Amino acid sequence: MVYNEIGKTGMRVSNLGFGASSLGGVFHSIREEEGIQAVFTAIEHGINFIDVSPYYGHLKAETVLGKALKQIPRDKYYLSTKVGRYGKDGVNTWDYSAERATASVYESMERLNVDYIDLINVHDIEFQASLPGGLQKICDETLPALVELKKKGVVGHVGITDLQPENLKWVIEHVEEGTVESILNFCHYSLNDTMLADYLGFFEMHGVGVINASPFSMGLLSQRGAPDWHPAPKDLQDACAKAAAYCQEKGYPIEKLAIQFSTSLNPRIATTIFSSANPQNVLKNIKYVNESMDENLVAEVQNIIGDQMFVRWKNS
Secondary structure (H helix, E strand, C coil): CCEEECCCCCCEEECEEEEHHHHHCCCCCCCHHHHHHHHHHHHHCCCCEEECCCCCCCCHHHHHHHHHHCCCCHHHCEEEEEECEEEECCEEEECCCHHHHHHHHHHHHHHHCCCCEEEEEECCCHHHHCCCCHHHHHHHHHHHHHHHHHHCCCEEEEEEEECCHHHHHHHHHCCCCCCCCEEEEECCCECCECHHHHHHHHHHHCCCEEEEECCCHHHCCCCCCCCCCCCCCHHHHHHHHHHHHHHHHCCCCHHHHHHHHHCCCCCCCCEEEEECCCHHHHHHHHHHHCCCCCHHHHHHHHHHHHHHCCCCCCCC
16 A cells, blocks of 8 residues: 555555445445444555545444444554535535534544544535525534634644535635645546646645545446436536446456556545445555556547546536
8 A cells, every 4th residue: 555645644555455434335225233343344444544424324334333443553543534515314505604614523533432533625616606695604614613623722723625626726725825724626536537636736835735535436436327416517518437347348347447447546635435335345445556557548438438538527
């Protein structure tokens, strides 16, 4: 496993990170005990960065992860969770107020069975853009609340996450230097979209660490295919399905190519997060990252995706 520092945080993390969204049954139903074993497997094989959110599975992911973390020494991992996006009984909610953000951190620590969070993120800030106060509220209220928790030693570092990289850039430009220590962006450094690469210089200039998530573009780049709820347009989904079928014919699973591609920019991208509640899939992805990538197949796959490269969608 390769280890890179997230910006200037001092956190040296594995270039492959464990995303715990699957523990919440986000992609398909899971067996809880198998999900816990997936966490153990990741840690045992060198993954030391775990990312979760109270939103994933509407608290379920944090709850299941907490059962696993109870049995793992605290110095074996860095833990990242989020505030701002929530859900209950199948209904999504957003609340970026300072009061709710602060309470959310303590609630997450209880579910996760920890007394300290290494990295706390404002989750999917684009949703605040359409709420009263817009993104300025993230700058004026949410982030200061998290910085206050950092001063108290409750959290180690503060970051922001979003699907839209331009929103991340805007917030960094509108807060005091050093407030935002890391960003997490998803689906923009993958086989079908490398937009994140265009922003790396900006983030580096501001000392902001970069976390990449969803190398499989939330299931687009998989043999299983995109889940029913996937927000990508049909033409993009069809193009990725053709690419997956082509890789299968070549005996080179598209998942293997996708995760190799997304981890190929190290150390400019500190870690790339994938999610699985299956221990065997965790092992398989670790193995993939440690093998050489077929550069010719990358070009062929991107040619198949064709004019659907860089096609964007709204978060959901």
